[in-house]
Amino acid sequence: DTEVTQTPKHLVMGMTNKKSLKCEQHMGHRAMYWYKQKAKKPPELMFVYSYEKLSINESVPSRFSPECPNSSLLNLHLHALQPEDSALYLCASSHHTGNSPLHFGNGTRLTVT
Amino acid sequence: DAKTTQPNSMESNEEEPVHLPCNHSTISGTDYIHWYRQLPSQGPEYVIHGLTSNVNNRMASLAIAEDRKSSTLILHRATLRDAAVYYCILRTSGSRLTFGEGTQLTVNP
Numbered sequence: 685d686t687e688v689t690q691t692p693k694h695l696v697m698g699m700t701n702k703k704s705l706k707c708e709q710h711m712g713h714r715a716m717y718w719y720k721q722k723a724k725k726p727p728e729l730m731f732v733y734s735y736e737k738l739s740i741n742e743s744v745p746s747r748f749s750p751e752c753p754n755s756s757l758l759n760l761h762l763h764a765l766q767p768e769d770s771a772l773y774l775c776a777s778s779h780h781t782g783n784s785p786l787h788f789g790n791g792t793r794l795t796v797t
Numbered sequence: 798d799a800k801t802t803q804p805n806s807m808e809s810n811e812e813e814p815v816h817l818p819c820n821h822s823t824i825s826g827t828d829y830i831h832w833y834r835q836l837p838s839q840g841p842e843y844v845i846h847g848l849t850s851n852v853n854n855r856m857a858s859l860a861i862a863e864d865r866k867s868s869t870l871i872l873h874r875a876t877l878r879d880a881a882v883y884y885c886i887l888r889t890s891g892s893r894l895t896f897g898e899g900t901q902l903t904v905n906p
Contacts (some may be wrong), residue, residue: 688840717894726884726896727841742892774840783829783890788840 687711688774688789696795701764706793707758707775712766715781716758719774721791727774733758734781765796801885806901809875817870817900819885824865827889831857832870833896834881841884841896844870880904 688709697703707716715734719727732740733752741750747769749761758775772793776786802820809815809874831846845852845859849867852859858871872879884899 726882726898728892729895732893776840781891783846783888785831785843785846786833786841786894788842790838790840 688775688777688787690773690789690792691706692792693790694793694795696797697762697765698797699767701765702763703760704762704796705760705773705775707760707777708756709777709787710756711777711787712755713779713787714755714776715778715784716752717776717778717786718758718760719776721766721772721774723771731760732781739781763796767796770795781793800895801887803883803885803897803900806903807906809872809879810853811877811904812874815872815875815879816901817872817883817885817902818867819869820867821885821887822866824887828887829890830859830861830868831886831888831894832857833884833886834879835884835899836878836881843881846888852901853855856888860899875902875904877904877906 692707717732718730719787721727723750729742729746731750736752747764751759774791776788778786829848833841835841841850843855847859860869882899882901884896
């Protein structure tokens, strides 16, 4: 079990669908992150939120739209995805964006058909 | 970001110590050395981090060379549950946590 909860665990969506991934933590962390991980590869950073404001966008295509409605929640809205976007999407949180360790969820396995 | 070099894979036997090496010859003075691991079908898990001195916690020990150009993660008694990909990452305070390829550790019963 982790203290970062991601839902759903698995998601299959068509290229014309709109869906959202959700992430929740109740550790009082003020930094939250989205990473993408392809099979047998290391995680790649997508977005960083610090105090509910987007601080880093790693040139992610606009079909991925992050949202941080409050300090405990992080969403990733998806639309018009491509099959190559199929991956494990990992959420993480940390006390702040300094050197504090990141706590990861177990991810959402996304398949785009 | 400064780069780290790790072996692609290592093997160990259960209940024996494991030393996982990491080279980081271009480390800067403000880079902390972080270790994370990722068990199968799970998200990465923080293991330990340090700057200059050796560090110990309940999971592992981190030995840092005097010139800081290399470090070693030490698992004192490997268990089957320690089989994972271990990532050595350099991180300056406030910077991105950027993963390299890591070392796949296999633990033999």
